[in-house]
Amino acid sequence: MLTDIHPKLPMRNKNITKNYYINELGFTELVNVDYKEYLILKKDNIEIHFFEFKSLNPKENYGQVYIRLENIEAFYQSLLDNDIAIHPNGPLQNKPWGHKEFALLDPDSNLLTFGKKI
Template sequence: MFSNFQVIPKLPAINLDETLSHFEKALGFTLVSRYPEYLIMKNGTTELHFFEFKELDPLTNYSMIYIRVPSGIEELYHKLEKAGASMHPNGKLEMKPWGIKEFAILDPNHTLLTFGQKV
């Protein structure tokens, strides 16, 4: 029933310009659409939407997304590290007990982005 659906996260952003810059420079996303209080960005088949939420306290933001990587997770990790992405303190690249190699970063709004590759 859901096989033809596409899931697109809608994430809070304190500052849309800062969020746009971060996702372009550190993660290689491109801008699809920009509205006064809304952004749509894309990288390959991954699409993210951001809504302005100036009152968001980043330390209480529990937004999270999981991005499945088909291959090359080590290269992606080193690329993001070199680009200055904010690595989560407990998010170093490692093999998890469930058979997935993962790492995690934080965006400027403290949204947790976990990247995982089945090995």
């Protein structure tokens, strides 16, 4: 039986990634051990792992994760209220597949899509 999934996304700079997810999106660092080239962050029931990829070209990064959440409107509004950039093609909208979604890009162009079934 499968129980959880923890995606691993590339990061060029651990401090920049950590700052974005903690200070912009409200994640916390999961472990107190500083793994030089690895980062584990958590928010609610979502855990994302990051591995160092210094030569990553953000224009060629196809890292993506889809995150389901309960109160998508409130979370979306909190990002807008805090001037967090929403993906230009990803504002909050109902999709034909029955989900309300929005998207953003992290500092390394990992695509984070947030969605809720409607």
